[in-house]
Amino acid sequence: MAPLANLLGLVTGVLCLFSSPGATYKEKPSVFTFTPGSGGFQLGGPSLAPEIRVSQNDAPGVLRAARDLAADFGRVLGTNGTVVVADWAATIAVKTASRPTILIGTVGQSSLIDGLISSKKLDASAITKKWETFTYQVVPTPWEGRDNVFVIAGSDSRGAVFGIYDIAERIGVSPLHYWADVQPIKRQHIAASTLIHTEGPPSVKYRGIFLNDEAPALTGWGGSNFKRSQYGSPFVSDFYRHIFDLILRLKGNYLWPAMWSSMFYLDDPKNGPLATEYGIFMGTSHHEPMARADKEQGRFLRGSWDWRSNKAGVQSFMQEGATRSKDWSTIYTLGMRGSGDAASATLSSSSLEEIIAWQQQTLTKTLGKPLSEIPQAWVMYKEVPGYWQAGMKVSDDVTLLWSDDNRGNIRRVPIGDEEKRSGGSGMYYHFDYVGDPRNYKWINTIQLTKTWEQMTLTYDSGIRNIWIANVGDLKALELPTVHFMALAWDREAFSGMDSTTEWLKVWSARQFGEDAAGAAAEIMTTYGKLTARHKYEDLSRTPFAFHATNYDEVELNYQEWVDLVAKAQAVYDKLPSAVQDSFFEIVLHPVLAGKTVFEIYSKVTLASRYSTEKRISTNQLAKDVQAAFQADQAITRRFHSLRGGKWNHFMDQTHLGYNNWQEPSSNTIPRASTLTAASSNALLGVAAQGNTAAYPGSARLSLAPVSKFDPPSVNRYIDIFARGDGTFFYDITANVSFVNVTNRRGSISSPAGPTDIRSILGVNWAAAPAGSSSALLTIVNTNATSQSATVVVPLENPTIPSDFKGHVEADATISIEAEHFSPADSSKEYAIIPNYGRTLSGVRLPPRTASQQPGKGPVLVYPFYSFTNIADATVTVYLAPSENANPKSPNRYSVSVDGGAVSTVQVVALTNGSNQPQGWSDAVIRGAYVKSSKVGRIAPGKHELKLYLLEPTMVVTKVVIDFGGVKSSLLGPPESWRSV
Ligand SMILES: *[C@@H]1O[C@H](CO)[C@@H](O)[C@H](O)[C@H]1NC(C)=O
Ligand SMILES: *[C@@H]1O[C@H](CO)[C@@H](O)[C@H](O)[C@H]1NC(C)=O
Ligand SMILES: *[C@@H]1O[C@H](CO)[C@@H](O)[C@H](O)[C@H]1NC(C)=O
Secondary structure (H helix, E strand, O other), X not given: OOOHHHHHOOOOOOOOOOOOXXXXXXXXXXXXXXXXXXXXXXXXXXXXXXXEEEOOOOOHHHHHHHHHHHHHHHHHHOOOOEEEEOOHHHHHOOOOOOOOEEEEEEOOOOHHHHHHHHOOOOOOOOOOOOOOOEEEEEEEOOOOOOOEEEEXXXXXXXXXXXXXXXXXHHHOOOOOOOOOOOOOOOOOOEEEOOOOEEEOOOOOOEEEEEOOOOOOHHHHXXXXXXXXXXXXXXXXXXXXXXXXXXXXXXXXXXXXXXXXXXXXXHHOOOHHHHHHHHOOEEOOOOOOOOOOOHHHHHHHOOOOOOOOOOHHHHHHHHHHHHHHHOOOOEOEEOOOOOOOOOOOOOOOHHHHHHHHHHXXXXXXXXXXXXXXXXXEEEEOOOOOHHHHHOOOOOOOOOEEEEEEOOOOOEOOOOOHHHHHOOOOEXXXXXXXXXXXXXXXXXXOOOOHHHHHHXXXXXXXXXXXXXXXXXXXXXXXXXXXXXXHHHHHHOHHHHOOOOHHHHHHHHHHHHHHOHHHHHHHHHHHHHHHHHHHHOOHHHOOOOOOOOOOOHHHHHHHHHHHHHXXXXXXXXXXXXXXXXXXXXXXXXXXXXXXXXXXXXXXXXXXXXXXXXXXXXXXXXXXHHHHHHHHHHHHHHHHHHHHHHHHHOOOOOOOOOOOOOOOOOOOOXXXXXXXXXXXXXXXXXOEEEEEOOOOOEEOOOOEEEOOOEEOOOOOXXXXXXXXXXXXXXXXXXXXEEOOOOEEEOOOEEXXXXXXXXXXXXXXXXXXXXXXXXXXXXXXXEEEEOOOOOOEEEEEEEEEEOOOOOOOOEEEOEOOEEEEEOOOOOOOOOOXXXXXXXXXXXXXXXXXXXXXXXXXXXXXOOOXXXXXXXXXXXXXXXXXXXXXXXXXXXXXXXXXXXXXXXXXXXXXXXXXXXXXXXXXXXOHHHHHHHXXXXXXXXXXXXXXEEEEEEEEEOOOOOEEEEEEEEOOOOOOOOOOOOOOOEEO
16 A cells, blocks of 8 residues: 555644543544644535445444444534445446545455455455454545545454444544433544554453343333333333444443343344344343343243253253344353342252253254354352352353452452363453342442452453443443443553543543543542442441541541532533533532432431530531432432433432342431530530540540641641530630640630631640640630630650651551552562552552462562550551452461561451352441551561562552551541651
């Protein structure tokens, strides 16, 4: 091919809208430019849209997607493209064209593409014979008399389809155009540069989603939008068109259909053939073997769902599944479980071996193909991996489809020879779940960096044949779904540790525009951190997970939500109105709805504390809780009234008041404490931070030690408050000149307010005595001076060597964010995952790192400086709730101080492969394994803590050394002051 730029005088510089220099998310640069006059082959303008030609012989899915592309040009330009079905001879007869021409087709199946290849105008060697690969490019002088055409060629039909939708997305039509109302970007001009764009083959061969737990939301919505099947299901072909469209635009190819009350193949006879026409491989979920829905058993199975007692009935039922689907693209689920999503009481390893062998035989016979050409999966879900672990044998053609623990922690990676199996392995992963310890099926609770960490571990461990995500009702989980599919398509693009954060920016720019992209990405990154701390459904547990007094945990966590809402609302307010709905659906709604749920449980918890302190503002908190409960309903109504009610029912899911794993029948909230205003007027109350005692219950209060080395984020304070109605003035005096307070004088007034005033301490450390001392604050009601409280303020003013670098003790605690190791002293293997976990980030070893011996191998070094002499200090390590993944070698870490005794801790118990490890529930609810061990004496001075992660399947987020001051909390103490 002649150098295109010379022939066409094209500019070769490409306007790269989406990736910034040094970005670690490596997306291929775009071929398309949108500025008139910037050169290239013009494909469209205000009243100019391309003519798209496809060959009659091509796959129906390609012809169908070509029509989508014509409409997508219309969405962007205002003028639809047209589709012409024509062969090569008819096409090259057209010498002059009034409109730009796009040729689309599959190598070996399209006379257009094959014509270009045989006339040496198109070099398809980069894609030929590959799985789902495509190229698109400008082809100059494609035939005599024609200057140029634009060509999309697929190595196979899905490759061509993915090429089409890649272009649609890059010119401005989001894969979420329907599901999240993302508006097409309006263009005045579209041109293609000289770049040859090639993508594929995908990282993972079969990539898809599972619509599950689909009531009440998806089912309710479907019922009001689609004509129900004779069996009552709304999930008919008009519904699935929207699902298939989404999957293909996300470059996926696989679906497990809704099955709670549906039978995909029967609810609409068009469902099966339509999936094949689109190019989607259909599967059935883990307990629905041989392409038959669970719900078909009740109607069509003769006898019981039991291989031992009713082999003939079960076999004929399964045979029918194979027969029905034999001409459609299917990935067959093999094996068998009990009825519904349950273990079977009668199945054994040997009967399962027999079942799978029979199923394989039936498939080869019925489909008339060798097993190697029939995709089959055995889903290693719940109890099933136990059979494998116990030594069960299964033919190599079967993909072992491993799973997570339903909470996003993968249970297994291939070990030993498993990776060599010809069927390979897969991963079934959850973004939604119904079951123990609690459902999570309301809105998005997924931290994308966690998905990245677990799915790169999955991929790098060799699990590359199938990835399928349980996406619940789909809507509200758009973001984790899109991210999962992007990873499955191109894992290499996500090689950087912060690639997900970068991807989120690139992706946000496409949905909401460049101006909002950075903020939208930050908001959803913070959202992921806040939901990683606890899922909404787990918040109703008592006591509340976040501590009401220690480290101000309830208050500070809630404040992060308040700040996040303010940020999201500010972005929303500035957006063009056309973009507001999609921003609301994907960003503002979860933030607002999430904050409201946190507000309810946070304020109920604070009200309980305030009532024991006799704060009259307890009643305001109780009112706020009621208002938040109303707000929750208003947010639901707002969602349901979007776009003329398009998404009615999608927020029907109850989410407040869980008291066991199953959803509550209606939303309820705990009663918040209230107080009866004290009879006497104008009563002073005082509380000291971190202390449950309050004045006047205690006349003398005490603050936790205030140190020169307190964490920079921490304020030390006292609260002055009203215990009854009326107004009084107060005055605070310190007995030393180097301690001062904000709001030293003021008036408290109830009900007018302020009912509570926070007074923050300041210490002039240069003037304070060295070492330990204390100060007294006296708080007087100046209208009734007999009301007087005293607060003791212990002061710690130690010194550290000026050259010390590291964390410094305060409040008999050292708390370290894992990423703040000493880079000079730590092993280079460790990598930081930014925006991971509940506080700052995570640190892990590369997925393929070998298991290490205790106290050996790559080490993280944390220098610290302490002042307390402690005989046997405790080190607590905060880790992600990751599972063992390698059943031969459990997650363990070693820790030691100053080269002393090495203490090695096993984080997760080994299991028989069927059950969850002991302590699992607690870990997934808290979003962390928190493990402690003793490390011996630590004398005051400079030290070094060494931490060894012994497995690559674990991620450390925080390390805490307890000198006697650590208090209980969910997230651990805030990070200590450190010298850098
Ligand atoms: C453009 O295509 C869309 C989708 O097929 C169709 O709904 C619309 O009516 C078309 N517009 C014109 C002007 O033909
Ligand atoms: C309190 O003292 C600190 C340290 O001397 C000083 O920086 C601060 O401005 C003072 N604050 C008030 C409210 O007086
Ligand atoms: C309370 O004291 C303030 C000054 O300390 C005074 O201005 C006010 O009038 C007093 N109020 C009552 C009700 O005594």
